Amino acid sequence: MDTAPHVAAPPVSDADLDLYRALRLPRAVEDKMLRLIRQNRISKWFSGYGQEAIAVGCAWALDDRDWLLPMHRNLGVWTTRGVPLRPLFCQMMGREGGFTNGRDRTFHFGTREHRIVGMISHLAAMLPVADGLGLAAQLRGEDAVALAFTGEGATREGDFHEALSLAAVWSLPVVFVVENNGYGLSTPTADAVPVEDLADAAAGYGMPGVVVNGNDIEFVIASTKKAVERARAGRGPTLLEMKTFRVRGHEEASGTAYVPDDLIAEWEARDPVAAFRARLVERGVAEATLDAVDREVEAEVEEVAEWALQQPPVEGTPEGEAADLFAPPADRPALPAPPAKGQGGVEEKRFIDALSDGLRNAFDADDATLLMGQDVAGYGGVFKTTAGFLDRYGPERVRNTPIIESGALGCALGLALDGFRPVVEMQYADFVTCGFNQIVNNLATTHYRWGAPVPVTVRLPFGGGIGAGPFHSQSPEAWFCHVPGLKVVVPATPADAKGLIRAAIADPNPVLVFEHKRLYRALRGDVPTGDYATPLGEARLARAGRDLTVVTWGVGVQWALDLAETHEADLEVVDLRTLVPWDRAAVLASVEKTGRLLVLHEATRTGGFGAEVAAEVAEAAFSYLDAPPVRVGAADLPVPFSPQLESDVYSARARLGGAVDRALAF
Incomplete structure (x- = not known):
């Protein structure tokens, strides 16, 4: 020394x-x-x-x-x-x-x-x-x-x-x-x-x-x-x-x-x-x-x-303060829009492959984009989402970190302040708790406090249904929806996995992308070829119907669509895709049509983001409703390890059919 x-x-x-x-x-x-x-x-x-x-x-x-x-x-x-x-x-x-x-x-x-x-x-x-x-x-x-x-x-x-x-x-x-x-x-x-x-x-x-x-x-x-x-x-x-x-x-x-x-x-x-x-x-x-x-x-x-x-005290307006919460779109070339249905080529892909395509498009479009996380380089991530990225983009842009969730997220903020667009992968969304402070108190507040854009994307493999137990199966998206300054995205289809990750990385604000682990390899779908971005904040009408609006996201979209295929009622399924900011107009328009609302999410029911949707509809669209809004979520328990216990006792899916019947019977 x-x-x-x-x-x-x-x-x-x-x-x-x-x-x-x-x-x-x-x-x-x-x-x-x-x-x-x-x-x-x-x-x-x-x-x-x-x-x-x-x-x-x-x-x-x-x-x-x-x-x-x-x-x-x-x-x-x-x-x-x-x-x-x-x-x-x-x-x-x-x-x-x-x-x-x-x-x-x-x-x-x-x-x-x-x-x-x-x-x-x-x-x-x-x-x-x-x-x-x-x-x-x-x-x-x-x-x-x-x-x-x-x-x-x-x-x-x-x-x-x-x-x-x-x-x-x-x-x-x-x-x-x-x-x-x-x-x-x-x-x-x-x-x-x-x-x-x-x-x-x-x-x-x-x-x-x-x-x-x-x-x-x-x-x-x-x-x-x-x-x-x-x-x-x-x-x-x-x-x-x-x-x-x-x-x-x-x-x-x-x-x-x-x-x-x-x-x-x-x-x-x-x-x-x-x-x-x-x-x-x-x-x-x-x-x-x-x-x-x-x-x-x-x-x-x-x-x-x-x-x-002698200078006056600071004054402001609600509109002005809200306008400064997020950084406006940067002066950059416009992102390619998703092709209209029936136009352009499509290819059937797994959810994980479409997600990887979206990441590659973002990396190809901007050399300032880089990836950090545990085992994301040569190993390709624990789910192999970034397999081959190291060879394609090199070790400067695809970087293994030590086991330091907070350190990696803080490092991403520094990179973003100096012109880079870092993507940080949490090995599992459950582990984001170790970096919670950097997300909610640093990434989320920086632009509002002093005007610096923070283009940081955090990828979070989340959700249950794979028998992984309480520390690898949580659905913590609601934690972050409560924090002003963050955008929260949950793709439910391969096409949106590709388009939403592309939009998230291009956004000049911190965006958390929750990727459902069960969907990675279990879900296939048509994906437009070429580069495109799915706009953040726009819901998707996954299925038109007239009897009941089901608002959901992530794996809940598949649950709702599966039920709609066999249920005697005509269910309308709205896939929010983005939770913050969420598409109030699309939800209210659907409820005005059907007169009934059910909100479905995989996360535990108490404190889930579905409560926000239900409360907003009850306040803003009460006159449209023919029945009280219904919320369906998981049991208020840690996610059990036993697949049978998770399916029979914990999962929201097991309660979905009965909740739909209850909403229709009122």
Whole structure:
């Protein structure tokens, strides 16, 4: 481990004064924000007072082409990168003109113009995103680097270890910075971390680990530059542990009563701004010169802060907010539409083969499309959906990952932010729980919060009927339908498997594609030849009828069609295809015609997405109904392993016929 002491710099230069100003600027902001808190003019502030050398030093050591992923105490990243102070203060104060339009606070945003990707509150979550940004540079043959910050407490999080693992395995140009400031909210580091030096963790991932005096800005710069040079040379990641201390509370309302006074006094004596100022004076810089810098910076901050406080609060409209939830279609060539019935060639294919065709069409159409997941390369995925992809597209675009669902999804976000269109395969949909945070709190919110498109497709083999037991048979689509910012797709036919995956990959938003495992090889159907995309959000009339509307998706479509062939009533079957956004107009039109509604899904009945459909119809189309809506879902049980038990007790299919009779008899 490298613990080399600080090496004295050469005589003072203009660059030293520029560096002093860069260090002094976030301190001036800190001073102003703390005064505003005491004056009750702002409500909250997460202080990085005494830690400025880390953020400023790291940003100083990087070039403009490099990415920075700061946390909430890294104000110096933003100021050193030259982010304009006026919108930055509006952002910090929640005023009109900020970067998120009031949708998030402080540094929970990014600016691709300045190559900065801000945090979410879930600690360590941005570290895998840095992997994706580093991979993007690597794939393009660029020598850009991504540097990501986290705190010492977050090194216990899974994302920390998954990010380090992936960066090491792929030799990514990433620098991980652990800002060890002594405390979590109120928990001392020693009570949460059982080692003295967190940099020791690097050895477990085959990368250098360096302990750095985080209050010595020149040491920070020198150590960071060394790690960056290593990354640029293609030698992989580095872990830097910056030792510092949090002399303020977790946030100002928390106070510091839980910190011993002598410990605060000890670290205040090591203040990075005062230490660098003293060093410059020793090198011959006049106190008056530094005082002039102080006055200039303080006046600038005072003027901008008071200006920002006079800006109006953020206002909006429901229509405007809803319009910004999803990224609009990019300025790209239009996707080919599905051919009209009877036009163009068709070929009978299995569901899985049609799905593979759609994936190949997307890969052929855009070199920025790539696939990541467990065993997706040479093995072709556990279901062989991507068999042959490695030979056809090469190891850069078809990539096996370690068993790191969260890490792979976070990496996909980083790739998407830098212009790629990643596809991530969950080996089974059940395993998506290990990446839940990245999907619902990172992928889903990014565009709404700060306007960046997130073209990430997540493929999820799901569903039962194959005797795979409770951990390989779940139907978890409803979990994600509740999360604004995600699109949810469930193809039920081979033709739609091909067309919907093509549309999902082209979409500039995160799309979850649920692929039913039983349908992979059990279902065959006519599939149009050539390239086409099935539009998201449009339902399909799978069967016309007059007596009862059955709304369903996935394997439920086959169940409903099978029943319709033998039932004496004339059933109309509507295949939603897309759950978010779902085609309300098509469902309401069908119910207006039949006067009755049954919603069918394989997932457990309680909390299933069918409840949303039934509730919407009851509210919007009550006058059309001749009977109460009926919902059919699986029993509220884990999926059993025994095929007989699943079929007889658990499955919704066993209850479908009786539910149809009940809906018709009312």
